[in-house]
Amino acid sequence: MTHRGYAGFQTCVGRCKLGLMSQTNAKLSRIFQQMADVLEVLGANRFKVIAFQKAARVLGELTDDVAGMDSKELRSIEGIGKGMADRIEEFAETGGLPEAIELFDKVPPGVVKMLDIPGLGPKTVSILWRDAGLEDMAQLTAALDTGELEELPGFGKKKIENIKKNLAFAEQAGKRAKIGEAMPLALWFVEQLKQLKQVKQIQYAGSLRRGKETIGDLDLLVAANEKDAGAIMDAFVGLEVVADVIARGETKSSIRTNEDSGGKSGVISGGGGMQVDLRVVPTASYGAALMYFTGSKEHNVRLRERAVSMGMKLNEWGLIKTDSEKVVAGKTEEEVFKALKLAWVPPELREDRGEVALAESSHKAGDAIAGPPLIEVSDIKAELHTHTTASDGMWSIEELALAAAERGFHTVAITDHSKGQVQANGLSDERLEKHIVAIRKVAEKLKGKIIVLAGSEVDILADGRLDYPDSLLKELDVVVASPHAALSQEPAKCTTRFLKAIESPYVTIMGHPTGRLIGRREGLSPDMGALFKAAAERGIAMEINANHWRLDLRDTHAKAAIAAGVKLAINTDAHRLANLDHLQYGVLTARRAGATKKNVVNCMTKAALAKWLKSTRT
DNA sequence: GCCGTTTTCGGCCCGACTGTTTTCAGTCG
Numbered sequence: 001m002t003h004r005g006y007a008g009f010q011t012c013v014g015r016c017k018l019g020l021m022s023q024t025n026a027k028l029s030r031i032f033q034q035m036a037d038v039l040e041v042l043g044a045n046r047f048k049v050i051a052f053q054k055a056a057r058v059l060g061e062l063t064d065d066v067a068g069m070d071s072k073e074l075r076s077i078e079g080i081g082k083g084m085a086d087r088i089e090e091f092a093e094t095g096g097l098p099e100a101i102e103l104f105d106k107v108p109p110g111v112v113k114m115l116d117i118p119g120l121g122p123k124t125v126s127i128l129w130r131d132a133g134l135e136d137m138a139q140l141t142a143a144l145d146t147g148e149l150e151e152l153p154g155f156g157k158k159k160i161e162n163i164k165k166n167l168a169f170a171e172q173a174g175k176r177a178k179i180g181e182a183m184p185l186a187l188w189f190v191e192q193l194k195q196l197k198q199v200k201q202i203q204y205a206g207s208l209r210r211g212k213e214t215i216g217d218l219d220l221l222v223a224a225n226e227k228d229a230g231a232i233m234d235a236f237v238g239l240e241v242v243a244d245v246i247a248r249g250e251t252k253s254s255i256r257t258n259e260d261s262g263g264k265s266g267v268i269s270g271g272g273g274m275q276v277d278l279r280v281v282p283t284a285s286y287g288a289a290l291m292y293f294t295g296s297k298e299h300n301v302r303l304r305e306r307a308v309s310m311g312m313k314l315n316e317w318g319l320i321k322t323d324s325e326k327v328v329a330g331k332t333e334e335e336v337f338k339a340l341k342l343a344w345v346p347p348e349l350r351e352d353r354g355e356v357a358l359a360e361s362s363h364k365a366g367d368a369i370a371g372p373p374l375i376e377v378s379d380i381k382a383e384l385h386t387h388t389t390a391s392d393g394m395w396s397i398e399e400l401a402l403a404a405a406e407r408g409f410h411t412v413a414i415t416d417h418s419k420g421q422v423q424a425n426g427l428s429d430e431r432l433e434k435h436i437v438a439i440r441k442v443a444e445k446l447k448g449k450i451i452v453l454a455g456s457e458v459d460i461l462a463d464g465r466l467d468y469p470d471s472l473l474k475e476l477d478v479v480v481a482s483p484h485a486a487l488s489q490e491p492a493k494c495t496t497r498f499l500k501a502i503e504s505p506y507v508t509i510m511g512h513p514t515g516r517l518i519g520r521r522e523g524l525s526p527d528m529g530a531l532f533k534a535a536a537e538r539g540i541a542m543e544i545n546a547n548h549w550r551l552d553l554r555d556t557h558a559k560a561a562i563a564a565g566v567k568l569a570i571n572t573d574a575h576r577l578a579n580l581d582h583l584q585y586g587v588l589t590a591r592r593a594g595a596t597k598k599n600v601v602n603c604m605t606k607a608a609l610a611k612w613l614k615s616t617r618t
Numbered sequence: 619g620c621c622g623t624t625t626t627c628g629g630c631c632c633g634a635c636t637g638t639t640t641t642c643a644g645t646c647g
Contacts, residue, residue: 047619047629247636313631
């Protein structure tokens with residue numbers, strides 16, 4: 001769900017000058033999304049609304065800057081036609097879009113904001129605004145108690161009660177849980193429902209299965225006999241963490257969890273107030289339903305269009321011949337894809353970013369899976385970014401190294417903070433020298449068990465200098481250069497800053513380059529294309545930081561990095577034991593970027609890794 | 619508004635659940 005309330009951007013549309021290029025995509029993406037919202041309330045042609053939504057999504061995911069493109073290039077982008085291309089060009093040239101301002105003037109921002117209330121769609125909001133004259137949430141709240149709304153068409157007591165109840169959740173609209181919060185909660189639900197004897201198959205689906213960095217709600221799919229569906233639904237809505245039953249049907253139910261569902265069940269912290277949908281289907285439909293429930297919506301639409309063009313229809317029950325109603329496939333995802341003349345698409349790629357075309361060519365080539373096999377957690381053999389008690393970690397060098405060895409890694413690098421990170425107890429030059437000696441000692445002791453490398457997570461200072469002198473850096477095996485301060489620099493400035501850091505002959509990996517914290521800090525917007533080009537030339541790696549707060553590089557950046565020939569590093573940035581489990585989120589992000597193990601330095605053999613590290617010292 | 623192995627016009631995915639309805643519209647995913 002998109003967070004609405006466009007007042008801030010309204011001013012931006014009129015006032016923002018052609019700022020820094022890399023922000024154009026983001027700005028236009030938001031403007032198009034807001035235009036879609038307003039058009040929806042105004043009752044515009046729904047395909048027009050969809051076109052604006054699609055343009056917003058496409059621009060949001062694009063790493064190339066639209067400000068530098070001509071009309072022809074723009075129109076070659078899927079979802080951008082003449083109309084959108086003209087708007088983009090106008091915005092890039094003038095820094096504004098008068099059409100958007102004009103449109104926003106037609107509907108009060110408070111009305112658009114009402115779309116955030118669960119259960120309220122454009123039609124209902126339009127009635128509240130046009131027929132009842134309500135212009136914002138406060139007026140709506142007041143009107144709910146007077147009884148006047150019952151006069152409106154389609155408004156009954158229950159609907160008004162539901163609006164009252166859901167009003168509180170409008171604030172949460174657009175708030176998404178981090179994947180590291182959603183995953184344990186999903187696994188808890190799966191574990192609970194698995195215990196029911198009626199449940200034959202169960203799997204979490206939705207954006208969690210696609211490995212997205214944030215999750216809006218949890219989707220669970222169960223295969224069972226039709227007659228058992230009711231009992232499964234009863235068990236589901238009766239679970240201890242359920243605060244509210246939103247819907248309870250024979251094949252589909254939705255609940256909201258307690259605010260403290262994490263704490264109470266020992267599940268997680270931070271996953272409270274999440275919506276969880278459960279769908280129960282017969283085994284014969286499980287594959288089709290899993291596809292339907294995994295999404296993305298855009299990916300599904302594309303598959304359904306393909307089915308129609310082949311004289312079939314695709315829904316959660318199966319792939320069905322239109323004329324005879326004969327079910328062609330449905331039991332497994334593989335058979336449904338195959339019947340569509342497609343190779344099976346890994347869930348992480350199902351975002352309508354060209355994966356259907358890929359699946360088609362793979363199928364033609366006789367492959368069962370679309371594209372090359374994506375990287376898996378078990379491919380990771382080295383951890384190159386960790387912290388110990390020397391700075392702000394919880395482990396000693398030896399504890400950390402042994403834990404890494406236990407996970408089957410052949411190499412671990414100890415990379416504590418540099419001196420600029422005072423609050424993280426960063427190491428002074430002198431302390432680093434001693435620390436290197438301590439690391440070498442442990443390395444010697446653990447010889448044969450695991451290779452322990454001496455490294456540092458060196459701050460990239462605001463001007464691009466590194467936080468240690470070269471004389472010290474050259475003593476290290478691994479240098480992860482990361483930004484920790486000056487995280488609101490202008491794009492051009494931080495691009496120059498990072499390019500300078502990449503030039504250092506001692507840097508091996510650039511760590512979490514935007515410095516974002518998901519849902520908390522926007523972070524930097526450097527010109528990623530320029531960084532990738534420089535990193536590729538130097539042969540150094542760009543990090544996907546696997547911590548679920550960061551996931552930085554994000555999926556789209558990592559995809560562009562691979563396309564630019566840059567090596568990726570997937571590191572946990574572990575400060576404590578549990579952090580090593582975050583590796584899965586980094587791998588999911590890499591999979592969403594289409595990464596294979598060949599793209600990732602952590603998958604190298606001992607010898608290859610050593611050789612690569614040496615090669616970066618040029 | 620976008621798009622094109624019938625195309626520059628006429629399509630544009632599909633079903634469950636709810637609430638207000640006497641057969642369906644709205645919302646959601």
